[in-house]
Amino acid sequence: MRSTEPASGAAAVWDIATPSRPGPLPGVGMAGFRARTADPVDLSVVPYPAVTVAVDLGEAPLAVEDGDGGLHRGSVVVGLAPTGVHGRGRAIECLQLRLSPVVAHAALGGCAAWGRGVVPLRELWGREAGRTRERLRLAGSWQERFAIAGAELARRYEEGRRVDxxxxxxxxxxxxxxxxxxxxxxxxxxxxxxxxxxxxxxxxxxxxxxxxxxxxxxxxxxxxxxxxxxxxxxxxxxxxxxxxxxxxxxxxxxxxxxxxxxxxxxxxxxxxxxxxxxxxxxx
Missing domain, CATH: 1.10.10.60 (Homeodomain-like)
Structure with missing residues (x-):
């Protein structure tokens, strides 16, 4: 685990872990986030050219509000170009994945739901979303979590339907x-x-x-x-x-x-x- 010590600013809110080696699937980035404070943290999401998966690992559920006023709690998938998306929570701990949409199409089960919005991960992975979350919560280190997530995404990518x-x-x-x-x-x-x-x-x-x-x-x-x-x-x-x-x-x-x-x-x-x-x- 690489834990950061940013001097000031918004980044100082977080301890951040990154993988020590590349994962098995190109087109995937991973980072682990743990809030340094128990105070509420509020983030406005800036659109990014990747599909973002936030696997909520904290005790209190992460809340994500989409641009249409909907509120989602727990692990979510944020699409490529959402507007007005805000995340908030206390004592946040989460694994964030950034997937090229080429990978996400196969690994997440299609794109109609996540093209531009916010979707609970359980709507795409069903009960397996909860089981994967528990495996990640019980893992002994961030590096183990990265390995679990990488293997799961690689398996789903191989089994999924590829883009042209x-x-x-x-x-x-x-x-x-x-x-x-x-x-x-x-x-x-x-x-x-x-x-x-x-x-x-x-x-x-x-x-x-x-x-x-x-x-x-x-x-x-x-x-x-x-x-x-x-x-x-x-x-x-x-x-x-x-x-x-x-x-x-x-x-x-x-x-x-x-x-x-x-x-x-x-x-x-x-x-x-x-x-x-x-x-x-x-x-």
Whole structure:
């Protein structure tokens, strides 16, 4: 376990553990979070180009409010581009998984439910969600927990229904180019019509290719803002036409201003918990 000691700010709320070695399944990131305080913790979720699974391991249930006013308690799956999602709880302890949507399609059992919203994990895994949670709670270390979660995801991925190789390829290209590549070009590269790519990609990833590209670019800009770059610099470096273009995307995805994104607690832990975004599963 690697436990962090951030000096100040939102990240100081957490003890964070990360895996000591890569897991068995590419396209999956993991981190363990334990709150340093018994006081209530409230987090606004910033959309990220991965499907996020939060396995609640604490004594008091984690509460996650979705953008439609629904309240979910316990382990949840947060989709690719949710808006208005907030998590809160006391003495929080959870295992967080970030899955490339290419992996999530097979490992979580489809994407219709989690494309843009919040879904209880039990709705996707049934009773096995509770049994897996108990195994994780009883594990003797975070490293053991990472091994259990990695093996479970790998098993479900192998048994699940894969995305089309063309869809996996297009997702990988969007991530590699940080959203800065034309969808028409990608359709030509896989030999599909634009209409076919749009239909297959949306049905298997949960977003249209264009919105997925915007999400990847927004994430790039959001992390630049969190690292201290000005809105003008972040816009230019992330490939936006101008600063107002960045403002529109930030408002669309996060519902706030670039300044608010720069100070978001959800992003404050990223340099410690995640070395980078989950890589797409090779086709």
């Amino acid at each position: 190789p063309e869809v996996a390829f297009v997702w990988g290209r969007l991530v590699t180019h940080r959203g800065g590549i034309e969808v028409e070009r990608l359709a030509a590269e896989v030999g599909w019509s634009r209409k076919r790519l749009w239909s297959r990609f949306r049905s298997q990833i949960g977003l249209s290719p264009k919105r997925a590209a915007r999400l990847v670019r927004f994430d790039d800009a959001a992390h630049r803002l969190a690292a201290g770059r000005s809105a003008a610099d972040a816009a230019a470096e992330a490939g936006y036409a101008d600063q107002s273009h960045l403002h529109r995307d930030v408002r669309d995805f996060a519902g706030v201003t670039p300044a608010a994104v720069a100070g978001a607690a959800w992003l404050a832990v990223d340099p410690v918990a995640w070395t980078g975004p989950p890589s797409p599963r090779p086709a």
